Amino acid sequence: MGHIKNIQTNRRGFLKLGASATAAGAALASTRLVAMEYDLGGADFSAVTGEKRTAVPYTCMACNIEDGGIAMVENGRIVKLEGNMDHPNTRGKLCAKGNSGFLHVYDPDRIMSPLLRTGKRGEGKWKRISYDEATSLLAEKLRAVIDRSREANDPSILNEMVVKWGRNRTGGGLDRFMHALGSNALINHTNICESSKKVGLEPSWGPDIESCDWANTKYILNFGSNVLESAYFMNPNAQRLVDGVVGNNAKIVSFDVRLSNTAGYSHEWFAPYPGTDSAIALAMAHVIMTEGLHDRDFIRDWTNVTEAQLLTHLAPYTPEFAEEESGVPAKDIRRIAREFATTKPATTFSYRGPCKHLWGAYQEAAIHMLNVITGNIEKKGGYCLPRGMGWPQPSPNPPKGAAPSVIAAPPLYPLASHHVSTNAPYMIMRGEAKVSVWMSYYDNPVYSYPSSHVWDAFLRDESLAPFTVSFSCYMSESTELVDLIIPDVTYLERHDPESMPSGLYPCLSIRQPVIKPLGGTQEFRQTMIDVIHKVDPDGALGIRKYFEFESVEDWMRQHFDNIPGLKEEGGWDHMKKVGVWPVYGKVSKDDGKLVDDNGDEIVAEYGLHTAEIPASAMAGAVVEPDGRITKDGATIGVQINGKNHTGFGTPSRKIEIYKESFRTYGFNPLPVYKRLPSRDKKPAEMILTTFKVNVHTQSRTASLKYLAEIYHKNPAWISPARAKALGIADGDLVRITSSLGYMVTRAHLTEGIHPEVVAISTACGHSGYGRLATLKHKDADAEWALGGDPDITNNVWWDDKGVHPNPIIRLSIDPIGGSQAWFDTVVTVTPAQPGDTYGDTNVSVEESMKDYEETLRYAYTGDLHRAAHQEVDVDWNNLPHPAASDGH
Amino acid sequence: MQADKFVIPADMAPVKRHEKDTDVLRAQAGLYAFLGRCLEAEVDAALLSTLRGPLCKPLEELGVDLGDDVRSGDPLAVLADLGEEFAALFVVPGAVLPYRSAYETGRLFQPQADLATAAYRDAGFxxxxxxxxxxxxxxxxxxxxxxxxxxxQVEAAETGDAEAATGWQRRREHFLQHQMGGWIIGWSRRARTCARHPFYRAILGLTEQVVWADICDIVDEKALQRLVKANRRPLMRQKTDHEFRKASGL
Structure with a gap:
């Protein structure tokens, strides 16, 4: 004891001495030991040699958020990825997907050489050829179509050259390629994504997305988005959402059929019946308007409706009505509406949950309206317009093709500005469109589309698609069916211009090869140049002039070297060095905010719609009786209270809650709730929904080892009560059956799901995408040994790759926004039947074709559309005739 | 493994056996060149012609069966078939990738490639x-x-430069032991198991035997055991925990 006492005594003495020494300060400081500065990214050192690694800025493309990144390169090899501190919206952070992205580069199952099919389609027999041979072959096929078109003097033949993409971040490059060829047949992927959200927003206020000021808000209503894990701008939005909730004491309320991580993070979570979000939003609007909690001035000045119109329209949407439809208690709807309207500033956010239903565009428009009537538009902490920047296209830029493409823009969906890509194979199979050359870029519809087996059947059929090409560098379920593969490089080895409106600070960024393309592979941009040069070797067709680039880098210089402001800072050379422009300031080490050299926060600009039109621009302008300011036949702004504002990107330059374009085709011009067919399912049936997780994209990341280890199986979420009634226990094999067929998977019992819903994540259950995604190496010793990948041999501890739900999901299209209604498939869930094994999937192409017929009945010319919209004041017998537009 | 760190150790063990007969060395060179050509790229008309001509009898005498079609089938058909087999075996995703990096790390183009490049450069290639x-x-x-x-080595020996010849021999033996010995035997065996066409089965089998024989000639017993183990890379099956699966393990 005495010993211990001595120590304690000594410690007191030591501390006293220490305090005195501290007081002495600098006089006692070591001159040899210098504190390391804490660098927030941008520098890294080799663990072997200690040498500083080369830091190369790039823009991420592990998913579509396009975060700013820095690649650390050592000996010509990427050893680490981290966030770019100069990117104002992602502020030096990458998500798990982004951090793992370099594994794409060195993946042993990457396609490193052009391959020409030698067996039957999908048989897996290939011949290795050179890029030169491959581009010559493609050019020959394209030239044959062009020659045929010219001989027949029929430009519509050019649309037989089709490109289908899933993720196009070429900055206009792919459009240039197709338009140079004279084709308008560019088919995107957006209708399996959030296109009905876009169409709910665009006619309302111009842009297709919102940019919430999460960090400065006080109240967030989250409708069906899992913003902390996925959704548009996940990383930057998630950062600022946490800033708002933790740093600004904001409240977040989530409506989601599933307890996502975002719902779990929320102060309150409600699980509404699927597809009833607009009933809730309209009921909240009803409360806000009837209780006088709305912003009268904003509605009067900045919308195309009156308070009286809104009150009349919203009258039926009582909280009690919404409770009946959604299951969310009326008292909570009423309370939350009041909180939302009286807590300033506030914002909503929504993503695929509300809009991926039949009539999904209405749902988005209803949610958007909550921000409008409360005056939270373009306010600090409110619901803001997206901020992006453009870049010029090199001149000359080819015009669009002369003939419209019906598969690019199906005429029965005139309001679907982001088109209806899901319908392409059905239209071709029914003879509504013809294909000669089908090109696939960053796309995997055989995995990622609803009723994916229809795409499989289409791509296997040489009579429907005589020549097919994929530019993928991975053997996806779709790529393995094509005739020719001309592999692109990964996103870390190529050039692209970028500007994502992922925050409140608009900026440009770039993608550039952080290493030399691996093994002599060739980026897609060079492939396009080569193909065009071979299609039109002497320029006689007038096509080559659009691709007279000395190099890919020359192409990029033409984008960036003449942008005012950037030009003075070095143009493309600045972008190569810094990766982003402008650089607003630094990220504060204290609170993560953007600050200037004095440490003061750089405040974003708000009220963009109120920007005044300069007097010089008003010269010659006319103020119309309705307030619109027109000049040279175009509307350039709106006059409100004597001031000339630029306003919003709508015909009236105001927020158009009333959408005349909707009414033209027999849709309700105001946001409404339409009861979905799935709402009237039988009691024994359930609704199948899907979701994304935080470490995977829809399909591209399944081959990344870091991510596959974290998440590789996707059991079906079922509520315990429902499971009990069905005789299902946790982990049991279950059969899930839709009208198309069935799948066999395992049950995951959780209270975090609506009792009427069964939910299965995407990203699992691959039959392609390499050894890791398919776990084929575990089928047999010989296959196990293929490639001799020691990671797979020794470290893949899991033997469950999951089961993909898309084959049993029905095609169903929102007739307004064109979105696939992912969350409307009615299913039965039962214990597995005798003979069922995990992963069994049995579906019918014929049944899917019936779904196509069925969904056309909801299109604006269909009988079910008319039956569902009797309230619309339109001449039903004289709706516009379906007409093809110029496609893209 | 840094590319610039590749040097032939000065104190490397002296060569076990000096092959004086340059004809033997030249034959060895031809054998390695032949194996390299067969596995480096698809068989072309020139190689097929060589296989059917000057190499036909020696291969037969060695008991190497390249397949009936290689011996006498329609040239265009056999070239197409072998090209398809080459792609499936060595190129297409799922192939037995012929790269040391892939074999040892599960990734393409790792420092193993730098070591090889450095060795080539150091020798003037x-x-x-x-x-x-x-x-x-x-x-x-x-x-x-x-x-x-x-x-x-043959060139040096023939000009009477014994020191240079020994240097080339050392360089070769070092490369065989340190850059090839730990993987190429196992890789050949795996690729041979997966090969469909007798031509690749034969060439891969020959590769395995030729390289292994040379390695046995140059390394001691202890080192040989290490190389055997490195090449074997035994499969490691994980025990499946059914309870883990049942809990859904999200």
């Missing part, structure tokens, strides 16, 4: 790919490199 997706640590390039080293 530069690796250049002909088609995309070819790396310097390709088994066939390594085989060809050994063949070139043997040629240099």
């Amino acid at each position: 530069e690796f250049r790919n002909t088609l995309s997706g070819e790396f310097s640590d390709h088994a066939a390039v390594m085989l060809a490199f050994v063949g070139r080293l043997l040629e240099r």
Whole structure:
């Protein structure tokens, strides 16, 4: 004891001495030991040699958020990825997907050489050829179509050259390629994504997305988005959402059929019946308007409706009505509406949950309206317009093709500005469109589309698609069916211009090869140049002039070297060095905010719609009786209270809650709730929904080892009560059956799901995408040994790759926004039947074709559309005739 | 493994056996060159012609069966068939990738490639790919490199430069042991197991035997055991925990 006492005594003495020494300060400081500065990214050192690694800025493309990144390169090899501190919206952070992205580069199952099919389609027999041979072959096929078109003097033949993409971040490059060829047949992927959200927003206020000021808000209503894990701008939005909730004491309320991580993070979570979000939003609007909690001035000045119109329209949407439809208690709807309207500033956010239903565009428009009537538009902490920047296209830029493409823009969906890509194979199979050359870029519809087996059947059929090409560098379920593969490089080895409106600070960024393309592979941009040069070797067709680039880098210089402001800072050379422009300031080490050299926060600009039109621009302008300011036949702004504002990107330059374009085709011009067919399912049936997780994209990341280890199986979420009634226990094999067929998977019992819903994540259950995604190496010793990948041999501890739900999901299209209604498939869930094994999937192409017929009945010319919209004041017998537009 | 760290150790053990007969060395060089060519790229008309001509009898005498079609089938058909087999075996995703990096790390173009490049450079050779997706640590390039080293050794011996000849021999033996010995035997065996066409089964079998025989000639028993283990890479099955699966393990 005495010993211990001595120590304690000594410690007191030591501390006293220490305090005195501290007081002495600098006089006692070591001159040899210098504190390391804490660098927030941008520098890294080799663990072997200690040498500083080369830091190369790039823009991420592990998913579509396009975060700013820095690649650390050592000996010509990427050893680490981290966030770019100069990117104002992602502020030096990458998500798990982004951090793992370099594994794409060195993946042993990457396609490193052009391959020409030698067996039957999908048989897996290939011949290795050179890029030169491959581009010559493609050019020959394209030239044959062009020659045929010219001989027949029929430009519509050019649309037989089709490109289908899933993720196009070429900055206009792919459009240039197709338009140079004279084709308008560019088919995107957006209708399996959030296109009905876009169409709910665009006619309302111009842009297709919102940019919430999460960090400065006080109240967030989250409708069906899992913003902390996925959704548009996940990383930057998630950062600022946490800033708002933790740093600004904001409240977040989530409506989601599933307890996502975002719902779990929320102060309150409600699980509404699927597809009833607009009933809730309209009921909240009803409360806000009837209780006088709305912003009268904003509605009067900045919308195309009156308070009286809104009150009349919203009258039926009582909280009690919404409770009946959604299951969310009326008292909570009423309370939350009041909180939302009286807590300033506030914002909503929504993503695929509300809009991926039949009539999904209405749902988005209803949610958007909550921000409008409360005056939270373009306010600090409110619901803001997206901020992006453009870049010029090199001149000359080819015009669009002369003939419209019906598969690019199906005429029965005139309001679907982001088109209806899901319908392409059905239209071709029914003879509504013809294909000669089908090109696939960053796309995997055989995995990622609803009723994916229809795409499989289409791509296997040489009579429907005589020549097919994929530019993928991975053997996806779709790529393995094509005739020719001309592999692109990964996103870390190529050039692209970028500007994502992922925050409140608009900026440009770039993608550039952080290493030399691996093994002599060739980026897609060079492939396009080569193909065009071979299609039109002497320029006689007038096509080559659009691709007279000395190099890919020359192409990029033409984008960036003449942008005012950037030009003075070095143009493309600045972008190569810094990766982003402008650089607003630094990220504060204290609170993560953007600050200037004095440490003061750089405040974003708000009220963009109120920007005044300069007097010089008003010269010659006319103020119309309705307030619109027109000049040279175009509307350039709106006059409100004597001031000339630029306003919003709508015909009236105001927020158009009333959408005349909707009414033209027999849709309700105001946001409404339409009861979905799935709402009237039988009691024994359930609704199948899907979701994304935080470490995977829809399909591209399944081959990344870091991510596959974290998440590789996707059991079906079922509520315990429902499971009990069905005789299902946790982990049991279950059969899930839709009208198309069935799948066999395992049950995951959780209270975090609506009792009427069964939910299965995407990203699992691959039959392609390499050894890791398919776990084929575990089928047999010989296959196990293929490639001799020691990671797979020794470290893949899991033997469950999951089961993909898309084959049993029905095609169903929102007739307004064109979105696939992912969350409307009615299913039965039962214990597995005798003979069922995990992963069994049995579906019918014929049944899917019936779904196509069925969904056309909801299109604006269909009988079910008319039956569902009797309230619309339109001449039903004289709706516009379906007409093809110029496609893209 | 840094590229610039590749040097032939000065204190490397002296060669076990000096092959004085340059004809033997030249034959070895030809053998390695032949194996390298067969595995480096698809069989073309010239190679097929050689297989049917000057190499036909020696291969038969060695008991190497390249398949009936290679011996006498329609040339265009056999070239197409072998091209398809080459792609499936060595190129297409799912193939038995012929790269040391892939074999040892599960990734393409790792420092193993730098080591190979450095060794080639140090001996006066530069690796250049002909088609995309070819790396310097390709088994066939390594085989060809050994063949070139043997040629240099012959040249030195024939000009009476014994010191240089020994240097080339050391360089070859070091490369065989340290850059090929730990993987190429196991890789050949795996590829042979997966090969459909008798031509590749034969060539891969020959590769395994030739390289292993040479390695046995140059390393001691202890080192040999290490190489055997490295090449074997036994499968490791994980125990499946059914309770873990049942809990859904999200």
